[in-house]
Amino acid sequence: MGPMNRFWTLSGKPLGAWPDADTFALREGPIPVPGPGQALTRTIYVSLDPYQWGYKKRGVEAPGAPCHARTVAQVTQSQMAGFAVGDLVFNTNGWAEYGLMGEGVARPSYMIPRKLDPAQGRISQAVGVLGMLGLTAYAGMVLMGDPKPGETAVVSAASGGVGQIAGQLARLRGARVVGIAGREQKCRYVVDELRFDACVSHLSPTFARDLKAACPTGVDVYFENVGGALFDAVLPLFKQGARMTICGLIAHYGDAPGADARAALMKRGECIFHDRGVNVRDLFVGDFVASSHDTFLAEMTPKVAAGEIKYREDIRQHIENLPACFAEMLRGDNFGKMLVQLAVDPTR
Ligand SMILES: NC(=O)c1ccc[n+]([C@@H]2O[C@H](COP(=O)([O-])OP(=O)(O)OC[C@H]3O[C@@H](n4cnc5c(N)ncnc54)[C@H](OP(=O)(O)O)[C@@H]3O)[C@@H](O)[C@H]2O)c1
Structure with a gap:
C-alpha cells in the first residue's frame, strides 16, 4: 500500500463542555484522487x-469527516484550471494531511481557495x-467600531x-x-510589542478595578471576543x-447546548445600553468577504510587510498534537x- 492520508475526526463519543482525550480519533485512509476540476x-x-469548537457542538461537521479547519497547503496533483503542482494555496483541508479542493468539494461559501504569493508575506499569514x-479584526474594529482619534478602545x-x-x-x-x-x-507583549497604551489581566483579583483605572475617561469602543466577567467589567x-x-x-x-450567551449578555447590558445609547452590533466575517476583502488586503499587506502591524504566531508541530493544541488554545495556553x-513550509 502507498502513502496514506491521516486525519482527525470526532470520535463519536458524547461531547463534554470542552474537548478531552475522548473527543477526537486519528484515522487513516487512502490519499484522495483529484477528479476533473479538482486539485x-x-x-x-x-x-x-x-x-x-462551536462547529462541533452544533453538529455542523459530517460524522467521519475530517474536522474542519482553514489550511495553507501545497498542490501536489492538479486537474483544476489556474492551479499547478507546487502552487501554495489557502484552502480548507481541515485536520488532515491531504485534501481536495475545487469542483464539488464542500466548504463554507466564503472560504474560497486562492493561490498565495510568498512575496506578499509569510504563507501562514493567509490563515491569520x-x-x-485579519478581516474579522478589520471589519469589527474599523468598519463597525470606527474608533476616532482620542477615543478609548x-x-x-x-x-x-x-x-x-x-x-x-x-x-x-x-x-x-x-x-485585556x-x-x-x-x-507585556500587548504593551511592549503591539504598542497598546495599556493591558490589564483578567486573571487579577482586582481586574474590574484595574480596567477602570486603565480607562479613566470611559470606553468608546469595545471589541468583544470573550464575554463573561470581561463583559461585566467593561459594561x-x-x-x-x-x-x-x-x-x-x-x-x-x-x-x-441551547444556552444563549448573547441573549444573556444583552439582558445584563440592557439598561446601560439603553441609557447611554450604546450601539451593539454582531460581527460575522463571512458577511464582509465579498464587499471588503480586497480593500482589507490592499490596506493591510503593506502595513504588515513594513512591520507597522505586528503579528505573533504560536506554531506547533505534528498531526498527532492537533487535539492537545486545540484544547490548549481554548484554555488560553496559546500565545498568538x-x-x-x-x-x-518551502518558503521558510
Ligand atoms: N465573528 C466572526 O466572524 C469571528 C471570526 C473569527 C473569530 N471570531 C471570534 O474571535 C474570538 C477570538 O478568536 P481568536 O482566533 O483570536 O482566538 P485566540 O485569541 O487566538 O484564542 C483564544 C484566547 O481567548 C482567551 N480566552 C479563552 N478563554 C477565556 C476565558 N474563559 N476568559 C477570558 N479569556 C479567555 C485566551 O487568551 P488570554 O490568555 O489572554 O485570556 C485565549 O488565548 C473568538 O471568540 C472567536 O470565536 C469571530
Missing part, C-alpha cells in the same frame, strides 16, 4: 480557532493577519489572533487602546454613544495565533 493538496499549516482573522483576548490586529488597527486610527489578556507575559465603563462589536464569546463556548504545522 490534491498537502497541508502545511492547520489553523486552530475557537469557532471550530492577511486572512479571515478596549479589546479582549488582546494577544490572540483577532485581538492583536483589532487593537493595532484602533491605535493606527489614533485611539487610545487598552487590551491573561498571563503577565501576554499583557459600567461605556460612554454615551459607545460602540460594541460582538466578535465572539469564547468564555461561553463550553456552555450547555495557534497553528499546527504538518509538512515543510
Whole structure:
C-alpha cells in the first residue's frame, strides 16, 4: 500500500463542555484522487480557532469527516484550471494531511481557495493577519467600531489572533487602546510589542478595578471576543454613544447546548445600553468577504510587510498534537495565533 492520508475526526463519543482525550480519533485512509476540476493538496499549516469548537457542538461537521479547519497547503496533483503542482494555496483541508479542493468539494461559501504569493508575506499569514482573522479584526474594529482619534478602545483576548490586529488597527486610527489578556507575559507583549497604551489581566483579583483605572475617561469602543466577567467589567465603563462589536464569546463556548450567551449578555447590558445609547452590533466575517476583502488586503499587506502591524504566531508541530493544541488554545495556553504545522513550509 502507498502513502496514506491521516486525519482527525470526532470520535463519536458524547461531547463534554470542552474537548478531552475522548473527543477526537486519528484515522487513516487512502490519499484522495483529484477528479476533473479538482486539485490534491498537502497541508502545511492547520489553523486552530475557537469557532471550530462551536462547529462541533452544533453538529455542523459530517460524522467521519475530517474536522474542519482553514489550511495553507501545497498542490501536489492538479486537474483544476489556474492551479499547478507546487502552487501554495489557502484552502480548507481541515485536520488532515491531504485534501481536495475545487469542483464539488464542500466548504463554507466564503472560504474560497486562492493561490498565495510568498512575496506578499509569510504563507501562514493567509490563515491569520492577511486572512479571515485579519478581516474579522478589520471589519469589527474599523468598519463597525470606527474608533476616532482620542477615543478609548478596549479589546479582549488582546494577544490572540483577532485581538492583536483589532487593537493595532484602533491605535493606527489614533485611539487610545487598552487590551485585556491573561498571563503577565501576554499583557507585556500587548504593551511592549503591539504598542497598546495599556493591558490589564483578567486573571487579577482586582481586574474590574484595574480596567477602570486603565480607562479613566470611559470606553468608546469595545471589541468583544470573550464575554463573561470581561463583559461585566467593561459594561459600567461605556460612554454615551459607545460602540460594541460582538466578535465572539469564547468564555461561553463550553456552555450547555441551547444556552444563549448573547441573549444573556444583552439582558445584563440592557439598561446601560439603553441609557447611554450604546450601539451593539454582531460581527460575522463571512458577511464582509465579498464587499471588503480586497480593500482589507490592499490596506493591510503593506502595513504588515513594513512591520507597522505586528503579528505573533504560536506554531506547533505534528498531526498527532492537533487535539492537545486545540484544547490548549481554548484554555488560553496559546500565545498568538495557534497553528499546527504538518509538512515543510518551502518558503521558510
Ligand atoms: N465573528 C466572526 O466572524 C469571528 C471570526 C473569527 C473569530 N471570531 C471570534 O474571535 C474570538 C477570538 O478568536 P481568536 O482566533 O483570536 O482566538 P485566540 O485569541 O487566538 O484564542 C483564544 C484566547 O481567548 C482567551 N480566552 C479563552 N478563554 C477565556 C476565558 N474563559 N476568559 C477570558 N479569556 C479567555 C485566551 O487568551 P488570554 O490568555 O489572554 O485570556 C485565549 O488565548 C473568538 O471568540 C472567536 O470565536 C469571530
